[in-house]
Amino acid sequence: MHSVFETAPATSATAITFATKATWDAICADLPAQARQFALANGFTAKPGACLALPSADGQIAQVVFGLEEEASKFRDLFRPGQLPGLLPPGVYRFANAPHDVRLAALAFALGSYRFNRYRKTDAPDVRLVPPDGIDVAVITRMAEAVALARDLINTPANDMGPAELAEAAQHLAKRFGANFDCIVGDDLARQNFPLIHAVGMASSRAPRLIDLIWGDPAHPKVTLVGKGVCFDTGGLDLKPSSGMLIMKKDMGGAANVLALAQMVMDAKLKVRLRVLIPAVENAVAGNAFRPLDIFTSRKGLSVEIGNTDAEGRLVLADALALACEEKPDLLIDMGTLTGAARVALGPDLPPFYTNDETLALDLAVCAKEENDPLWRLPLWPPYDAWLDSKVANVNNAPSGTFAGSITCALFLQRFVEDAKTWLHVDIYGWTPSAKPARPEGGECQAARAIYRLLGERYG
Known part of the structure; x- marks a missing residue:
């Protein structure tokens, strides 16, 4: 299994912003007008597991927003970010803000990239993650x-x-x-x-x-x-x-x-x-x-x-x-x-x-x-x-x-x-x-x- 972590400098990595239903309104209000309107038009409400790529003025992906359970929820899944490799377009990404547990989120991202392709061709997600600050990449890998x-x-x-x-x-x-x-x-x-x-x-x-x-x-x-x-x-x-x-x-x-x-x-x-x-x-x-x-x-x-x-x-x-x-x-x-x-x-x-x-x-x-x-x-x-x-x-x-x-x-x-x-x-x-x-x-x-x-x- 190839490491999903980006080891080279990635200044152009696309930001992933984590949101819950409670934090979404404030996050949405801080978005550029075009991205905010796009999110509202798509009905994004930060439902857990919901993922939306927001466009920039030139049509590129400006950032990604991804829904998590509420911090206090007894049903929150600390591996929820493990869905991301199967949802994201190819590219290099970084966490723009902290999910519920940054280390487990990075591990989940790696575990979610797994594919069993011994018997038929299955394209592994072509996505990489810039390691969050303070994470021991060697241990996660x-x-x-x-x-x-x-x-x-x-x-x-x-x-x-x-x-x-x-x-x-x-x-x-x-x-x-x-x-x-x-x-x-x-x-x-x-x-x-x-x-x-x-x-x-x-x-x-x-x-x-x-x-x-x-x-x-x-x-x-x-x-x-x-x-x-x-x-x-x-x-x-x-x-x-x-x-x-x-x-x-x-x-x-x-x-x-x-x-x-x-x-x-x-x-x-x-x-x-x-x-x-x-x-x-x-x-x-x-x-x-x-x-x-x-x-x-x-x-x-x-x-x-x-x-x-x-x-x-x-x-x-x-x-x-x-x-x-x-x-x-x-x-x-x-x-x-x-x-x-x-x-x-x-x-x-x-x-x-x-x-x-x-x-x-x-x-x-x-x-x-x-x-x-x-x-x-x-x-x-x-x-x-x-x-x-x-x-x-x-x-x-x-x-x-x-x-x-x-x-x-x-x-x-x-x-x-x-x-x-x-x-x-x-x-x-x-x-x-x-x-x-x-x-x-x-x-x-x-x-x-x-x-x-x-x-x-x-x-x-």
């Missing part, structure tokens, strides 16, 4: 590039984004930043004691694998990221209906987001010893597919009864979490597109997170708000842990019943977390169902920017 990486990976269909291709993307990232890269493939997973990852992926013609990336000074605090990399999820023998498979190319969204987060961490050179673990599989249907009521002994030694083959994400994460804990990380974070229950509870835009670390929970909530990267804490509710009990194994991966599905998934994963000083689990959706400012329809980067800010404040 770092975030925008990481978001573009996550979106590209998720938007790529499964025929071109299988376990091998996901590993190639991780290897490319490792090479870019001088990280060590390793990958355990196919039957070697069983031989090296990753039985759950192997079981989930063994029915596919595309071999499962465990991606392992390590970067940074070994003396620094150990931060480990684990991302669910289910490159396509049929549901296995507990087959999804066709409607449930339509966007299952996004089921590797956890992997895409931890790679985006890792890119930000490495690019910023945070003082951490970073490790990224991605179990990359395809949950397919074949004669050798794992079955309901099969039992596998996990890497940690816990026997797992398969209550549902469509609860496969937590299985592959379990083995990866067990590996991560073997080196006792200071902070262990896993992300995955795990449960429909999280969407039922909180919708597509608000991923739940789980942790027993109160300080981490409070800090992350603040970072999520400051980055306009919303998250909401849900409890690791101990009484529900008994719902995971099995009569024939240590644990069942999918208890019967429809209650608290996201919580029980988190509790299942918690059983495989040991010796990590702090653990954070995020149940993301990884998808924007309908376009919003700075967030086009399709694959989305969720939670990564908020967590990056948290890591930056702790380890910058």
